[in-house]
Amino acid sequence: MTDFDDELTLTELTDTASPVDQPRIERAVREILLAIGEDPDRDGLLKTPERVAKSYAEIFAGLHQSPEDLLATTFDLDHEEMVLVKDIPFYSTCEHHLVPFHGSAHIGYIPSHDGKVTGLSKLARLVDVYARRPQVQERLTTQIVDALMSNLEPVGAIVVIECEHLCMSMRGVRKPGAKTVTSAVRGQLRETATRAEAMSLILGR
Numbered sequence: 001m002t003d004f005d006d007e008l009t010l011t012e013l014t015d016t017a018s019p020v021d022q023p024r025i026e027r028a029v030r031e032i033l034l035a036i037g038e039d040p041d042r043d044g045l046l047k048t049p050e051r052v053a054k055s056y057a058e059i060f061a062g063l064h065q066s067p068e069d070l071l072a073t074t075f076d077l078d079h080e081e082m083v084l085v086k087d088i089p090f091y092s093t094c095e096h097h098l099v100p101f102h103g104s105a106h107i108g109y110i111p112s113h114d115g116k117v118t119g120l121s122k123l124a125r126l127v128d129v130y131a132r133r134p135q136v137q138e139r140l141t142t143q144i145v146d147a148l149m150s151n152l153e154p155v156g157a158i159v160v161i162e163c164e165h166l167c168m169s170m171r172g173v174r175k176p177g178a179k180t181v182t183s184a185v186r187g188q189l190r191e192t193a194t195r196a197e198a199m200s201l202i203l204g205r
């Protein structure tokens with residue numbers, strides 16, 4: 001890649017409206033590079049603080065996004081049966097080590113008679129609103145289900161998340177491939193039969 005190409009890519013990724021303090025991140029990254037014994041002024045690292053700052057603005061954009069805005073678009077659709085979007089891929093950042101955890105989210109809900117139905121893509125976007133923050137998997141799971149309950153007022157909702165945590169793979173206990181599964185269930189989906197139906201739809205593949 002030439003310097004020119006590099007500049008274009010960085011410009012394209014710049015989000016001038018981002019509320020993230022990018023110069024502050026740049027200063028901190030330079031400090032980290034010095035602290036690990038690197039030379040932040042060598043050619044390959046010169047633009048690294050700037051790249052990391054832009055990357056963080058993207059990775060943590062969810063801190064400045066609101067689920068209420070996202071779920072404000074709803075339809076009048078008389079469907080009192082389960083709606084389930086499964087295998088939604090996502091990346092998040094472990095708040096303990098600031099390394100990624102990633103996997104799939106499965107989201108289901110049963111709209112109430114006078115309740116709201118949202119666009120399917122909004123369910124996938126909802127995952128990103130909460131995943132693009134420093135997170136733990138349990139909180140990610142409950143935040144998604146609670147946002148569904150308070151904004152769509154459904155009869156019930158379920159969220160199941162399956163992840164690999166890189167803090168358990170590339171460092172620490174070093175167990176690549178280990179999967180963590182979390183679930184959160186609200187409303188009528190807590191009842192055994194409906195919950196079992198949802199779980200078999202989610203996991204029965």
Ligand SMILES: Nc1nc2c(ncn2[C@@H]2O[C@H](COP(=O)(O)OP(=O)(O)OP(=O)(O)O)[C@@H](O)[C@H]2O)c(=O)[nH]1
Binds near residue numbers: 094136
């Ligand atoms: N419950 C939960 N724990 C997490 C999550 N992500 C990372 N962890 C754990 O957070 C814990 C932090 O433990 P500490 O002992 O404070 O940190 P550490 O010395 O780096 O721990 P090790 O990872 O065991 O080396 C580790 O056990 C991680 O596996 C998560 O989403 N949920």
Ligand SMILES: [Zn+2]
Binds near residue numbers: 094097165168
């Ligand atoms: Zn971690």
